[in-house]
Amino acid sequence: MQDSIAQLRARVRQFVEQHAIPSEEPSLAHDVQRLDAVVRRLQGVAREAGIYAPHLPPEYGGLGLDWQARAEILEEAGRSFLGAPALNCAPPDQPNMINLLRHGNAAQRERYLLPLVRGEIRSCFAMTEPAPGAGSDPSMLRTTAERQHGKWIINGHKWFISGAVDAAFAIVLARTDTGATMFIVDTSNPGYRLVRNIAGMDGYQVGGHGEIVFENCVVDDDAVLGEVGQGFAYAQARLEPARLSHCMRFIGRASRAMEIAQQYAAQRESFGQRLADLQQVQAMVADSHIDLHASRLMVRDCARKMDAGESVKHDSAMTKIFVSEAVWRVADRAVQIMGALGISDDTPVSMIQRELRPFRIYDGASELHRATLARRIFQYGLRP
Ligand SMILES: Cc1cc2nc3c(=O)[nH]c(=O)nc-3n(C[C@H](O)[C@H](O)[C@H](O)COP(=O)(O)OP(=O)(O)OC[C@H]3O[C@@H](n4cnc5c(N)ncnc54)[C@H](O)[C@@H]3O)c2cc1C
Structure with missing residues (x-):
């Protein structure tokens, strides 16, 4: 199983490098009509490549991956802005599919879920x-x-x-x-x-x-x-997997920003030295790797518990706070390391940072999660 996930991940990486990243361009970022057309085309390529719908059961044409495998695949797809939509595992369709699978009746699944899964509607x-x-x-x-x-x-x-x-x-x-x-x-x-x-x-x-x-x-x-x-209960149940999926995709996005920043630092010189040889730049790179490593471990721990059917109410809130803030720090350091180039649209780094900022607000603002965590900690006397 481990081998096949590694192989699947390699195929997703190849797809992202050969199809998703080359389809990115700044003028597409806010052009919803063109974006739809590009994503529809990429979905066809992803289907051919056998990497489509990793989150869905095989009877719905998906790959039937558990949460731990999804953590790998969504991170890889998440390196490109277009990766997760191309695999049809991007919000809001992805969590809507989960809602329809869990709560939809046969007629609703037929009318809404199936065309959504096929990528015919959004x-x-x-x-x-x-x-x-x-x-x-x-x-x-x-x-x-x-x-x-x-x-x-x-x-x-x-x-x-x-x-x-x-x-x-x-x-x-x-x-x-x-x-x-x-x-x-x-x-x-x-x-x-x-x-x-x-x-x-x-x-x-x-x-x-x-x-x-x-x-x-x-x-x-x-x-x-x-x-x-039951609307509030369903909304709550939807949010836990939704926010963890976001964490997975955005770890991929932030790591791509840092990859690009590292390449820049390895070549750019200042006062006779490469940026990569300057300790303050080295510290930014090292801190980013620490943030990404810790993020991956938190996500994987939640994924393991979800696969075991354990509640991740508390853990997923901690993970969402940490990862949303960590990936922001990583993208911010990438911008800083790259100077003016990091601000420009000449590389994806600037858009990655802009895209990561709202993640501290949606799926529960960091402050809200901290308040809820602290309330639970004191209510149940949870040990640190
Ligand atoms: C990019 C993006 C996509 C979104 N997509 C969707 C979507 O598809 N569907 C949908 O329904 N919604 C969506 N939202 C909305 C999102 O769910 C809300 O923005 C979020 O729930 C916060 O609500 P609000 O914006 O009204 O902020 P408010 O409730 O006004 O809160 C503003 C700020 O106040 C602080 N705050 C609030 N409550 C507390 C508290 N208890 N303790 C401490 N501080 C607190 C926080 O800092 C918070 O950021 C999206 C938002 C963004 C930015």
Whole structure:
């Protein structure tokens, strides 16, 4: 098994080097239409190469990898902005597939999951709302779904919904009588409106980040995903694997930034010495390797526990905080080592850093995770 994962990883690396990285270009980073076309083309190549959908069970055309193997493959794919989307294991589609696998009924799987798996359609996940709605605190959810004449009427306002531009459906979290409920809403529904694609500092987000309004959006009972009232529980269950998958991909991204910075330091001279011979530069490189090594170990530990069916509530929060901050430090040092070149779009390093910054905010802000960890530590008297 170990051998075959190593071989699979080598194939993913080859794909990333030969297809994904050569398809990157700065003008693509914010061009959602072209990005879609490029990703669709790459998905075909990935399918041919037998590396498509590592997270899905074989009966859904996936590779059926466990979490430990996924840690390897997602890191490798994550070296390129286009690697994970090409393997169809990028958010929001990847966690949406997991939601549909876990909670979708047969008809929902047929209608939404299968075309999503095949890469024929895209999706988004709509939970966050502009103030005063749900952000870090999901209990502030203001989007409602009211029962009227045997239908559900959804009203609300969402934003920063990744993948929303040209998505075929959204999984929407709305307040219902008994808590919150997840609904699958077709974006062709007349009550669903994409207001805009929100411009931001990151790039290469397939489908951008949408602002969405639901105005008397009528859906039937068959739009309910799982059970009514279980929306918060499903959202929570989705977040743990989602944030760990992000950690895996971004370890790949940050290590690529440092690879490029090391190449620069090995050649660039200053005051008669290579940058690589200067102790302050050496310290930045060494600290980055320490950050990446520690990140990998934390992710692998979580992956091992998830494969064993153990809870990673506490560990995944610690891992998300550490990795999101560590990969940011690594990318920041890469920029610093490369001077002006690190700021430019002439190399991917600048975009890698911009892309890593929001990771300290989404999937739970670092402050929120620290507060929750500390509360649990004192509540249960956890030993350090
Ligand atoms: C690139 C990106 C992609 C995203 N994609 C999606 C998506 O696809 N779907 C979706 O539904 N949402 C998405 N989001 C939204 C994301 O989930 C929210 O940004 C996140 O939950 C934080 O909510 P907020 O932005 O409203 O920040 P707020 O809740 O306003 O918090 C702002 C800041 O306050 C601090 N803070 C908040 N609470 C606490 C606390 N308890 N203790 C200490 N400090 C605290 C933190 O520093 C936090 O960053 C995305 C966001 C980004 C940036």
